[in-house]
Amino acid sequence: MWQFIVRSLEAATIFTLAGQGELVDQRAGVLNVGIEGVMLFGATLGFIAAKETGSYLVGFTVAILIGALLGLLHGFFSITLGVDQVVSGMGIWIAGFGLTTYIGSAYTGPLNMERLPTIGGLSIFVYIAIAVTVILWFVLFRTSLGLAIRSVGENPSVAEVSGINVQRVRYACTIFGSAMAGFAGGVYALSYNPVWNYNFIMGWGFIALALVFFSMWNPLFLFGGAVLFGLLWQISLNPQLVLPGLMSRYMWRTVPFLVTILVLVLISTEWFRTRWGAAKPEALGTPYFKE
Amino acid sequence: MKQGRLGGVSPLVRNIVLTLLLVTLVFSLAMCAQPTPETKVVKETVVVTKEVEKVVTKEVEKVVRSNEATLAILHFSVIEGTTWSGAHDRAAKRIAQKYPNVKYIYREEVGPDVAVPFAEELINNEGADIVVGNAEFMGLPLNDIAAKYPDVFFAAVIGGDPTVGPNFIRFFPRQYQALYLEGLVAGALTQTGNIGIVSSFPIVQVMRRQAGFFLGVQEAAKLLNKDVTVHVKYVGSWYNPTEERDVANTLVTQYNVDVLTQQTDSGSPLDVAKEKGIWFVGKDMDIVGEYGWATTDTVAISFDTRWEVLYERMVKDWLAGDPKPENVLYLGMDDFMILADGTKEPTVDIMNDGKVGVDAISPKAKDLIPPEIIELVQARRDAMLKGAWDPFYAFEFVSNGTGLELEGLPVPEKGKVVKPANEMPSDEWLLFKFNFDLDGMNILE
Numbered sequence: 099m100w101q102f103i104v105r106s107l108e109a110a111t112i113f114t115l116a117g118q119g120e121l122v123d124q125r126a127g128v129l130n131v132g133i134e135g136v137m138l139f140g141a142t143l144g145f146i147a148a149k150e151t152g153s154y155l156v157g158f159t160v161a162i163l164i165g166a167l168l169g170l171l172h173g174f175f176s177i178t179l180g181v182d183q184v185v186s187g188m189g190i191w192i193a194g195f196g197l198t199t200y201i202g203s204a205y206t207g208p209l210n211m212e213r214l215p216t217i218g219g220l221s222i223f224v225y226i227a228i229a230v231t232v233i234l235w236f237v238l239f240r241t242s243l244g245l246a247i248r249s250v251g252e253n254p255s256v257a258e259v260s261g262i263n264v265q266r267v268r269y270a271c272t273i274f275g276s277a278m279a280g281f282a283g284g285v286y287a288l289s290y291n292p293v294w295n296y297n298f299i300m301g302w303g304f305i306a307l308a309l310v311f312f313s314m315w316n317p318l319f320l321f322g323g324a325v326l327f328g329l330l331w332q333i334s335l336n337p338q339l340v341l342p343g344l345m346s347r348y349m350w351r352t353v354p355f356l357v358t359i360l361v362l363v364l365i366s367t368e369w370f371r372t373r374w375g376a377a378k379p380e381a382l383g384t385p386y387f388k389e
Numbered sequence: 390m391k392q393g394r395l396g397g398v399s400p401l402v403r404n405i406v407l408t409l410l411l412v413t414l415v416f417s418l419a420m421c422a423q424p425t426p427e428t429k430v431v432k433e434t435v436v437v438t439k440e441v442e443k444v445v446t447k448e449v450e451k452v453v454r455s456n457e458a459t460l461a462i463l464h465f466s467v468i469e470g471t472t473w474s475g476a477h478d479r480a481a482k483r484i485a486q487k488y489p490n491v492k493y494i495y496r497e498e499v500g501p502d503v504a505v506p507f508a509e510e511l512i513n514n515e516g517a518d519i520v521v522g523n524a525e526f527m528g529l530p531l532n533d534i535a536a537k538y539p540d541v542f543f544a545a546v547i548g549g550d551p552t553v554g555p556n557f558i559r560f561f562p563r564q565y566q567a568l569y570l571e572g573l574v575a576g577a578l579t580q581t582g583n584i585g586i587v588s589s590f591p592i593v594q595v596m597r598r599q600a601g602f603f604l605g606v607q608e609a610a611k612l613l614n615k616d617v618t619v620h621v622k623y624v625g626s627w628y629n630p631t632e633e634r635d636v637a638n639t640l641v642t643q644y645n646v647d648v649l650t651q652q653t654d655s656g657s658p659l660d661v662a663k664e665k666g667i668w669f670v671g672k673d674m675d676i677v678g679e680y681g682w683a684t685t686d687t688v689a690i691s692f693d694t695r696w697e698v699l700y701e702r703m704v705k706d707w708l709a710g711d712p713k714p715e716n717v718l719y720l721g722m723d724d725f726m727i728l729a730d731g732t733k734e735p736t737v738d739i740m741n742d743g744k745v746g747v748d749a750i751s752p753k754a755k756d757l758i759p760p761e762i763i764e765l766v767q768a769r770r771d772a773m774l775k776g777a778w779d780p781f782y783a784f785e786f787v788s789n790g791t792g793l794e795l796e797g798l799p800v801p802e803k804g805k806v807v808k809p810a811n812e813m814p815s816d817e818w819l820l821f822k823f824n825f826d827l828d829g830m831n832i833l834e
Binding site for chain 2: 101105199203204205206207208209210213290291292293294295296298299300302332335336337338339342346347348
């Protein structure tokens with residue numbers, strides 16, 4: 099059972115890191131549906147860098163930097179040019195799928211480096227994910243910077259009038275969010291499953307994206323959702339160990355997505371909006387140009 | 390009467406000269422003619438002289454073809470770093486190396502939706518003569534255009550679907566023979582009595598291969614008086630690195646597996662074996678010698694598939710102008726190809742770190758394996774190379790009661806002897822109807 103919990107938390111860590119970055123991005127009003135592609139880039143280039151240099155530090159640095167660079171690119175298209183954010187994000191995802199396959203094929207196979215040490219049997223990144231969650235919650239809801247980010251995502255015109263540089267905040271959040279996705283890819287490729295294979299993220303970026311909606315744009319809920327998704331992921335692999343005979347593992351696989359749909363339905367109801375307030379950033383996905 | 394220019398020449402000489410002129414004209418025309426790339430069907434009369442000095446004539450249909458061929462392979466995945474498409478690519482290169490008149494072209498990551506358009510593009514623009522789909526799911530659609538291009542050979546790996554056609558070839562190597570030898574090694578190596586298979590789908594191709602491995606494990610266990618269980622867990626995909634890793638982890642941590650193998654395609658199970666310090670048994674390709682993904686400290690044994698032995702048959706049939714080639718190729722360890730460098734290689738063989746036969750067993754593993762098992766591996770391999778022995782002939786098939794229900798073919802009930810010992814099932818049965826696991830396998834949910 100301990101192993102089951104460990105793997106669940108390690109999977110949750112990757113969902114959390116990618117999801118928290120996307121949450122900040124969306125809180126500022128920018129949607130990046132291409133985080134799967136960013137994770138692929140981070141995972142592949144981080145893996146190659148670590149393999150070539152024998153250094154995890156270099157690997158993670160490259161993963162974060164490539165993520166940030168792609169965030170800058172997405173920012174240029176969606177903030178400066180004001181193109182459709184979904185289209186820009188899809189472009190990054192498709193490019194990630196194709197280019198990383200091309201770049202990484204020669205590195206197919208295990209990393210073959212000494213595994214990173216664990217703390218209390220858990221990967222160090224589990225603790226980092228928890229720390230990131232707490233810090234982000236604090237920044238978003240207890241600091242003026244967080245207020246600025248949220249106001250840019252809710253009503254950029256008003257934010258601009260109150261002296262906030264909307265473009266700058268959006269760029270910073272987009273670059274941060276994408277860097278976190280690159281980092282999450284690095285954690286996947288250098289710690290969770292350190293074997294390069296083409297397209298090996300296999301949809302985890304989209305799970306992270308779904309988690310942001312699931313979390314109602316709250317970092318604490320996102321972490322809770324990530325742990326839930328991690329557990330459901332492990333149950334779907336080994337249902338006979340936890341709930342034998344209940345339903346097929348392939349049915350279990352759909353549960354996280356069914357839960358997400360239920361949550362989305364819930365948060366769109368009048369009852370929820372009046373009880374909890376509208377959680378979705380009002381200006382999400384909408385380009386802003388200074389009048 | 391006015392005489393012509395040859396008027397003064399005798400009729401004999403004139404006839405000779407005219408005949409020579411005629412012959413010269415015919416030869417000149419023949420020499421001037423360009424070899425046509427088009428093919429045509431001609432009736433050829435072949436005279437066969439038998440020992441009884443009786444002359445018989447036999448009419449055969451033959452297609453006149455160019456003496457050059459283009460072999461096109463549609464790879465379902467990328468080539469580099471993969472054990473399946475990588476082995477197909479290597480095979481085609483070996484064919485092109487041996488036959489300078491054979492050109493190899495390919496496309497990667499071909500799905501079932503694009504197999505036909507890619508094939509037509511390769512035929513019409515690059516002159517492909519033999520088009521191969523290296524997996525069943527994307528190779529089967531090629532049959533849809535087989536009639537449209539009667540002079541092109543189409544081929545698809547067999548997964549379990551029995552579709553064949555006059556120019557639609559199905560093929561597979563008898564990998565179960567090498568897997569049986571691997572099973573002997575795995576059965577001897579396990580200390581916990583638990584061996585795990587990270588598997589893909591419960592389809593005929595996979596169940597047959599697992600059966601070969603399981604028979605080897607059982608025989609080693611019986612000889613060594615050990616109680617060994619083979620646990621099989623399906624991922625539901627040929628390729629899902631994340632799930633393969635988690636399934637491998639489950640097998641090790643929950644089922645106490647100390648020898649791990651796979652019927653999937655990513656390197657994740659191998660990495661888990663290395664991380665957990667247990668033995669790994671490879672498949673499809675010599676992953677240590679070919680890719681260096683691990684050392685023989687982790688990989689106890691592996692096997693190598695030489696698809697070129699099968700491709701050579703197709704190429705030879707095409708070049709020979711046979712309009713109806715052998716359309717089901719199921720070749721084993723007693724079928725060989727001589728490579729360009731003179732190496733004689735069987736269709737499949739145990740291979741690890743570039744070594745074959747018992748030398749393919751990891752030196753570290755060999756120290757742990759009783760000599761009678763090593764000798765048995767050697768003896769059985771030798772017998773299979775000669776075509777004198779086969780695990781599917783020697784052992785009975787008892788159903789586990791699990792498997793895949795096929796149309797009109799339910800899974801045999803548990804304990805039923807489907808095939809007695811010392812009886813060889815037909816190729817058709819093995820390729821398309823072997824739809825159950827062998828008794829004693831632990832198929833996990």
